[in-house]
Amino acid sequence: MNTVNIKIDGVALTVPEGTTVLEAARMANVNIPTLCFLKDINQIGACRMCVVEIKGARALQAACVYPVSEGLEVITNSQKVRDARKVTLELILSNHDRQCLTCVRSENCELQKLSKLLNVNDIRFKALTDKETQPVDDSSVSIVRNNNKCVLCRRCVSVCQKVQTVSVIETINRGFRTRIGCAFDKPLGETSCVNCGQCIAVCPVGALSENTHIPQVWNAIADPDKYVVFQTAPAVRASIGEAFGLAIGERCTGKMVSAIRRLGVDKVFDTDTGADLTIMEEGTELLNRIKNGGKLPLITSCSPGWIKFCEHNYPDFLDNLSSCKSPHEMFGAVLKTYYAQKMGIDPAKMYVVSVMPCTAKKFEAQREEMKNSSGFVDVDAVLTTRELARMIEEAGIDFNALPDTDFDDPMGNATGAGVIFGATGGVMEAALRTVADVLTGESAPMEKIDYHAVRGIEGIKEAEVEVAGIKVRLAVASGLGNARKLLDSIRAGEANYDFIEIMACPGGCVNGGGQIIQPSSVRSWTDLRTERAKILYDEDKALPLRKSHDNPAIKELYSEFYKEPGSEKAHHDLHTHYKARPKF
Amino acid sequence: MSVECGCAADEKLEKLSAVIEAEKDNPGSLIRILHEAQELYGYLPVEVQQFVSEKTGIPLAEIYGVVTFYAQFSLKPKGQYKINVCLGTACYVKGADGILERLKKELNMDVGDCTADGKFSLDACRCVGACGLAPVIMINDDCYGRLVPDEVPGVLAKY
Structure with a gap:
């Protein structure tokens, strides 16, 4: 296996070629925060929680998709990086249904944990009022989707399409109106969803849960x-x-x-x-x-x-x-x-x-x-x-x-x-x-x-x-x-x-x-x-x-x-x- | 399957099949196929998207995702005369919103819809490249510039 020599926060290490900065950082005992990342299932660099400074790069880069190369120098903990992550998280939280007390994923929520990890104690941005509350889809006897809690990480879409090839959910629309749903906005219970629940298992938040008995x-x-x-x-x-x-x-x-x-x-x-x-x-x-x-x-x-x-x-x-x-x-x-x-x-x-x-x-x-x-x-x-x-x-x-x-x-x-x-x-x-x-x-x-x-x-x-x-x-x-x-x-x-x-x-x-x-x-x-x-x-x-x-x-x-x-x-x-x- | 889209349904379906056959193994072919489908049918109803899914093996949800992502794809039928109101910066500051409101009132419908008789459909678009004529509307390939709301009924009467 070919290896390359890199530096993460000043620490020199040798890692296999093809390793991502996120993986390499783990080897240097640095935990870079992630939200949309799920190894082998969803590596799309979408949520920008894992941004780091790369020496010579024009802008901050997503560690989860950035491959190491010889001589790479990475800074994971600078004022610039911390500020960028924090603002991104605040923006995600600004239109999130933050009723954590009654959420099925309370205390087992990756978003909740991130807020604590990144020391977010105020959300400066107010949600736009024209984003209506989305109806909860409880048409399936197995799976409930509450898009008001969705962070659009797309892990559910990836597991449904790539791993299970059931492919009944996808991102619909674009920009601020983006949501996850089924073709022609059919309720999940009326589609060819097989109820395997892998989408629930990969959801970082409370957007997906079982229909409880x-x-x-x-x-x-x-x-x-x-x-x-x-x-x-x-x-x-x-x-x-x-x-x-x-x-x-x-x-x-x-x-x-x-x-x-x-x-x-x-x-x-x-x-x-x-x-x-x-x-x-x-x-x-x-x-x-x-x-x-x-x-x-x-x-x-x-x-x-x-x-x-x-x-x-x-x-x-x-x-x-x-x-x-x-x-x-x-x-x-x-x-x-x-x-x-x-x-x-x-x-x-x-x-x-x-x-x-x-x-x-x-x-x-x-x-x-x-x-x-x-x-x-x-x-x-x-x-x-x-x-x-x-x-x-x-x-x-x-x-x-x-x-x-x-x-x-x-x-x-x-x-x-x-x-x-x-x-x-x-x-x-x-x-x-x-x-x-x-x-x-x-x-x-x-x-x-x-x-x-x-x-x-x-x-x-x-x-x-x-x-x-x-x-x-x-x-x-x-x-x-x-x-x-x-x-x-x-x-x-x-x-x-x-x-x-x-x-x-x-x-x-x-x-x-x-x-x-x-x-x-x-x-x-x-x-x-x-x-x-x-x-x-x-x-x-x-x-x-x-x-x-x-x-x-x-x-x-x-x-x-x-x-x-x-x-x-x-x-x-x-x-x-x-x-x-x-x-x- | 059957696609209820007028008398030449089978002919359209054949054309669409030929396009899919020619395109389906090329990377990124879905958007080209959907463009052709929209040319043929005027819009992309559920039956057409299901047909594309069947023929290409691309999941219906993914196709729907692409169709709703791009503004140029439509889920609703278009009229015989497609009205496009430019809401680009120049037209907007010259009062395009007033033109749009008047069109909605005259045709009694919302943006994205089509009249019951299938004659007119109404859409808003960004810059058509005729800023000097702002505010501008297009009806099919005809361009009407420097409009004021009171001229709208007269323009519609030409069709």
């Missing part, structure tokens, strides 16, 4: 007639600790379960049990399709963002999708049928809350197809990881001081296979563990069940594995831009697979749109996907049971209720169907 969940908990059951997705435990100051990558499953119990709910179950059930059904579906010449490749259906993306953009692949409901929906169906029956609970009074790393699950839960198992909706409310953290705070629970407790029996005991569902490649690996055993009729030893070829954060992974003498061609994609590449190559006849796992969010659910939001200053320099996934793989390793079909609760469920995977009853309760949706 907190009030109805509190109401259900307070209602003595309601039997409230919480289930938590695997990825939630990989991020919730971050809301309470725990390190990224610190496992806190036991504390999370204790905290939910203290909210006053009746039962806390693990969606991983639903994941184990999904593997039984999906694994059976895969075996049937391979044996009986069914439609291949089979594509996983756990990710509702991916499902809606497929319905809008790849309707020709709808028959390839597994008919399995996603794990939390399956689990909701089981709770309101089998479990309710077994425990003598009226399913009409059961209130199932799914805690998910995902905003698309909110959309999924209200799909018409998710109401046919018990006659009631499978899942009544969906909370994101963030919403759960807010409820825990509101309840005055000292999360970090909580003892570890276990999920409730019998539906709380999941296997390691269910746990790794939260990371890209995890569903594939879980399925392979079960399919291999079913095909061979033997139980593979523990040292042979780690499928490393499908692990890791690469956007597209390919592998060919031999399972009981059958060669199975696999592909794993995470992030919808990668899914698009993969599907286009299949459409063009350039690639061919038997089994594909697709997750809408880059890195899988651990990096979902409902997870705890990390500011650019953290996520630009830390790989959240890897750190959070490590929690899941560690938990998998630590569990005594690591194959879905070994889960005793699942065995009991089949022997007492569904008879066998893929049975007619299982199909009625646990499977679903999809429909083509318009592209525009």
Whole structure:
């Protein structure tokens, strides 16, 4: 690697060629403030918060896009630089809806933090009165946009267009009238938005947030007639600790379960049990399709963002999708049928809350197809990881001081296979563990069940594995831009697979749109996907049971209720169907 | 798809398709394509933008972003006679705002709109390069200078 010698604030250092001034400054222990910058996603030098003096340059330069060169001399801290940044920030603040006290992002807002960092204690500029208050777009069941808080950083646009290739939002108009919105100013809920929530995860301020279910969940908990059951997705435990100051990558499953119990709910179950059930059904579906010449490749259906993306953009692949409901929906169906029956609970009074790393699950839960198992909706409310953290705070629970407790029996005991569902490649690996055993009729030893070829954060992974003498061609994609590449190559006849796992969010659910939001200053320099996934793989390793079909609760469920995977009853309760949706 | 833009709809669509085919692999082709589309249709309705999106693979939101960014692209149909009122500095100080107000009153519509019968559309523009004649309006390619508001009805009556 070629290096260059530069000076930052008088400190000499040698850095790789191509490094930006912003990155180089970090190496010199200088934190240059940023607002629109998000590494690899949005590097456009638009907000001018990161301006620095470059010796010989005509004007101040944006550090986030300025590449270093031999002999470069940078001043990051001069009166001129401080004044320029401060004026820019004051101008941004002048027409910002500054109702921080009631903002969902209060204390986790990059703009708020900048005001403090740059020592802004007065805003000298008054907002122009002709800029009307913009209406809040709450047409989507998953995502709310409040443009009055938008700073036009364009991070949401970049992630939607470049990473996810969903491309439903863009900057509209120009100059002072610029705003972010959809084509022809359609409400977000009426577009081909897939509700992945990556826009929320990258928003530095409170312009984007989830459509909250907190009030109805509190109401259900307070209602003595309601039997409230919480289930938590695997990825939630990989991020919730971050809301309470725990390190990224610190496992806190036991504390999370204790905290939910203290909210006053009746039962806390693990969606991983639903994941184990999904593997039984999906694994059976895969075996049937391979044996009986069914439609291949089979594509996983756990990710509702991916499902809606497929319905809008790849309707020709709808028959390839597994008919399995996603794990939390399956689990909701089981709770309101089998479990309710077994425990003598009226399913009409059961209130199932799914805690998910995902905003698309909110959309999924209200799909018409998710109401046919018990006659009631499978899942009544969906909370994101963030919403759960807010409820825990509101309840005055000292999360970090909580003892570890276990999920409730019998539906709380999941296997390691269910746990790794939260990371890209995890569903594939879980399925392979079960399919291999079913095909061979033997139980593979523990040292042979780690499928490393499908692990890791690469956007597209390919592998060919031999399972009981059958060669199975696999592909794993995470992030919808990668899914698009993969599907286009299949459409063009350039690639061919038997089994594909697709997750809408880059890195899988651990990096979902409902997870705890990390500011650019953290996520630009830390790989959240890897750190959070490590929690899941560690938990998998630590569990005594690591194959879905070994889960005793699942065995009991089949022997007492569904008879066998893929049975007619299982199909009625646990499977679903999809429909083509318009592209525009 | 169908674009309801008068009798020669298919012919227009064919022309637009040909332009897209010729341009689509060139960098920065979107603006040229949109220019041609606006030439053909007079404006850029949702159907036309969707057609361009389908053919080029450029997301509709991005196209809409470009259309709303540039003042010369219009989302509303234009009239048979396009009135442009110059609001450049010279015309403005010579009372162009009074001319514009009178036009709005006579035609009973706002800037950017088109009369119900499709005859006139009204837009404001910056300098047309005839400052010596300020205040100036253009109706298609005809230029009217040194106007006073009371002359506006007479000018309109010519069309």
